[in-house]
Amino acid sequence: MAAIEATNLTKHYGDIKAVRGIDLTVEEGSIHGFVGPNGAGKSTTMGMLVGVVTPTVGEATIGGEPVGSHAALEQLGYAPQKPVFYESMTARSYLQYIGKVAGLDGNLSGRVDELLVWLDLADAADQPINGYSGGMKRRLGLAQAMVHDPDLLILDEPTAELDPQGRASIIKTLRNLTDQGKTVFVSSHVLAELEQFIERVTIINDGQVVMSGPLSEITAGLLETYTVKSTNDQQLQDLLNNCSSVESVEVNNEAGLTVFVEDQDAFPIDLTTIAGDAGIGLRSVSREDGLETAFLEMINQETGET
Known part of the structure; x- marks a missing residue:
């Protein structure tokens, strides 16, 4: 049985x-990435899956139970x-409160302490939340999602506002969760980070699925992608657009x-010939690949940009 199954899920405002x-x-026991540009519909979709947003059309289930039902929650x-x-x-006190609302009994204090230590909040556990940094609040949000030890985690940008050490800790834990048979459905705008731990990915744009499947299949057969910084990016872009070895060129502001x-x-x-003939200096050239490249290619194809 799938952890998440959605059919024709639609929301109009x-x-x-x-x-x-x-x-x-979303298959049970998998880490499934959910990728799309800002405004693509990721958060709205997640809201429908957890029952806080009512679909206009369509239906979805969590572990076979209708979204929003007590059995699904x-x-x-x-x-x-x-x-x-x-x-x-x-x-x-907040995590203990959330645990009681969720109907937990037994060693609730032990579960809370475990989460506080795991998410590096133990030293600040008895301080008011209004004094927490953005990263600390992000970790506390993940703790409250896990306090009742659910089979499925739906995480919207879980590593946002975390420092590199905090992000690495979250990634390591998410990997460990699937070893315990948990399912993780996670969105992130940091695609290079996301591909470190996801197994399958769904890419959406403008509220629709562009592609979905194993990460290895989606990133296979990609065009080679390079990031190039030069002394005259605009002129170099114009020249490369007429180069037979180049499919397309995009300007990424300060990124080149x-x-x-x-x-x-x-x-x-x-590249070296064109730049040399035009008197353009090459400051850096680096080869890119992976999920971010797949994402850019698919979004460009979807919008008809070149």
Whole structure:
């Protein structure tokens, strides 16, 4: 049985079509990434899956139970992109409160202490939440999603506002969760980070699924991609757009040029020749690949950009 199954999931706000007929399957025991640009419908979709947003059309189940039902809610933990707390409470009292609301009994204090230590909040456990940094609140949001030890975690940007050490800790723990048979459905805008631990990915744009499947299949057969910084990016872009070894070129402001390459053997020679003939200095050239490249290619194909 799938941990999440959605069919024609749709949400309209008046004339605004936030989510348009999403079909989605998340297998039990997997880490499934959910990727899309800002405004693509990721948070709205997650809201429908956890029962806080009512679909306009379509249906979805959590572990075979209708979304929003008590049976579905028992199986999942949700950490929203912008968690809200009772900020006069301490982290310890807040997690104990959440556990009681969830109907937990037994050694609740032990579970709370375990989460506080795991998420590096033990030293601040008895301090009011209103004094927490953004990163500390992010970790507390993940703790509240896990306090009842759910089979499924739905996480919207779980590593946002965390420092590198904090992000590494979260990633390590998410990997360990699947070893325990847990399922994780996670969105993130940091694609290079996301591909370190996800197994499958669904890419959406403009409220619709662009592609979904194993990460290895989605990133296979990609165009070679290079990031190029030069002394005159605009002129170099114009020249490379007429180069036979180049598929397309994008300007990424201070990041330089993103160059999608058709002929990876010819491109390095073409680049140095074109730049040299035009008197353009090359400051840096680096090869990119992976999920971010797949994402850019698919979004460009979807919007018809080149």
